[in-house]
Amino acid sequence: MKLNTSIIRSIGAKIGTPFWLYEAAVIRQRIADIQFMTSAPNVQARFAMKACPATKVLREMAASGIWIDAVSGNEALRALHAGHAAGNNPPVVCFTADVFRDNALDVVLSNGLLPNIGSPGMIQQLKAAGYTGPVSLRVNPGFGHGHVNTCDTGGPSSKHGIWHGDLMATRADALAAGLKIVMLHAHIGSGPKHQELHDNLTRLALEFRELAPSFPDLQAVSLGGGIPHNYRERDAQIPVEPLRELFTTCQQRISAAAKRELRLEIEPGRYYVAPACTLVTTVHDVKKTTTNEKGAGATFAMVDAGFVDLVRPAMYGSYHQIEVFDGATGEPLHTEPEPIVVAGPLCESGDVFTRGGADEELQPRMLARPKVGEIVALRDAGAYGYAMSSNYNSIGRAPQVWVEEDGSCELISRRETLEDILKAETSERL
Numbered sequence: 151m152k153l154n155t156s157i158i159r160s161i162g163a164k165i166g167t168p169f170w171l172y173e174a175a176v177i178r179q180r181i182a183d184i185q186f187m188t189s190a191p192n193v194q195a196r197f198a199m200k201a202c203p204a205t206k207v208l209r210e211m212a213a214s215g216i217w218i219d220a221v222s223g224n225e226a227l228r229a230l231h232a233g234h235a236a237g238n239n240p241p242v243v244c245f246t247a248d249v250f251r252d253n254a255l256d257v258v259l260s261n262g263l264l265p266n267i268g269s270p271g272m273i274q275q276l277k278a279a280g281y282t283g284p285v286s287l288r289v290n291p292g293f294g295h296g297h298v299n300t301c302d303t304g305g306p307s308s309k310h311g312i313w314h315g316d317l318m319a320t321r322a323d324a325l326a327a328g329l330k331i332v333m334l335h336a337h338i339g340s341g342p343k344h345q346e347l348h349d350n351l352t353r354l355a356l357e358f359r360e361l362a363p364s365f366p367d368l369q370a371v372s373l374g375g376g377i378p379h380n381y382r383e384r385d386a387q388i389p390v391e392p393l394r395e396l397f398t399t400c401q402q403r404i405s406a407a408a409k410r411e412l413r414l415e416i417e418p419g420r421y422y423v424a425p426a427c428t429l430v431t432t433v434h435d436v437k438k439t440t441t442n443e444k445g446a447g448a449t450f451a452m453v454d455a456g457f458v459d460l461v462r463p464a465m466y467g468s469y470h471q472i473e474v475f476d477g478a479t480g481e482p483l484h485t486e487p488e489p490i491v492v493a494g495p496l497c498e499s500g501d502v503f504t505r506g507g508a509d510e511e512l513q514p515r516m517l518a519r520p521k522v523g524e525i526v527a528l529r530d531a532g533a534y535g536y537a538m539s540s541n542y543n544s545i546g547r548a549p550q551v552w553v554e555e556d557g558s559c560e561l562i563s564r565r566e567t568l569e570d571i572l573k574a575e576t577s578e579r580l
């Protein structure tokens with residue numbers, strides 16, 4: 151979708167930059183896609199809220215019948231706060247983790263949430279806490295693919311889930327602890343290609359079909375998330391029809407193997423929100439280095455957002471499309487494109503948005519050379535964007551703005567202040 155630059159300029163004038171701009175219409179279209187993919191009976195979608203936990207987004211999910219996958223006690227509480235139902239019948243909020251940390255166990259127990267456990271020892275931890283409810287087991291099936299290697303969620307190098315060879319021993323532990331196993335789950339990532347996602351999900355569904363008869367209390371299987379978003383060709387059409395067919399067929403086949411109706415779940419995160427948000431920044435300077443014996447010179451556009459805002463390029467070398475606008479007119483710049491490095495304000499040389507390749511080196515982007523005061527928009531920043539932002543350099547998180555379909559704008563989180571940052575500091579004697 152084309153950015154509405156007059157809205158951007160008017161928000162920038164009121165709250166400054168950087169800020170995050172969410173487009174309601176885009177999120178709603180993505181929700182509609184997922185609703186279509188999961189429209190067969192007994193196929194249920196969740197939202198992996200770690201991708202974008204804003205209350206406004208969680209409410210959209212609740213209103214659309216999308217359930218939640220939460221990965222911390224506080225995430226689960228945020229989902230409940232946004233209106234998602236507590237309890238495990240049905241398990242609208244599922245708690246997935248490999249470690250119970252902080253308030254996680256308490257939140258599961260006091261709200262009756264379904265724990266989806268990713269480590270065998272968690273059975274004993276649940277039992278010791280007095281938990282007697284149902285459980286889901288997150289399996290590492292030994293295969294899978296992340297969008298980058300550090301995001302690989304299936305295979306021997308992945309820390310996630312119960313290794314498939316240990317599944318039956320964990321089943322025995324759960325039974326001995328009196329905990330019914332009502333769901334089998336795996337999140338194997340997707341890889342950037344749809345065919346690979348399709349192949350991996352088909353293989354996973356076959357594994358679950360084999361396993362289903364050994365789990366007499368099973369009510370559901372979850373194929374996890376991982377529906378990719380095409381960051382390079384952001385308008386590329388997503389093949390929703392084959393995914394609908396796949397999920398429908400998987401639900402039918404696994405149910406046939408179990409000899410009763412089972413629920414098939416998916417829990418995408420990025421697909422719902424990635425294209426719905428833009429990180430809006432202002433150019434503060436343009437400067438150059440020149441080529442010498444150490445390497446090539448570059449032109450740097452210095453913007454006011456950094457990896458404290460959007461960490462994906464610095465963390466994984468992720469690609470985000472960049473658009474440059476005239477600060478005064480809001481029109482795209484039409485000067486001859488040249489290689490530009492877009493870099494942020496942080497005291498870290500890795501604070502660069504145009505990185506990539508195997509060594510995550512600088513990858514200057516062909517852009518119209520911006521001038522001071524012009525706007526640089528980092529697109530597709532809605533997934534793992536604000537959610538991963540930090541207070542490094544004590545800068546404070548940037549504000550989030552929601553643009554409704556009629557163009558009206560709402561500030562959904564304000565800019566964090568020094569007082570917010572200092573609030574958690576104490577001098578309590580222990």
Ligand SMILES: Cc1ncc(COP(=O)(O)O)c(C=O)c1O
Pocket residue numbers: 198201219246303337374375376377417418419420421533
């Ligand atoms: C357990 C689990 N489910 C779902 C997801 C969502 O993945 P994606 O945002 O790629 O759809 C993740 C992502 O890390 C995950 O760990």
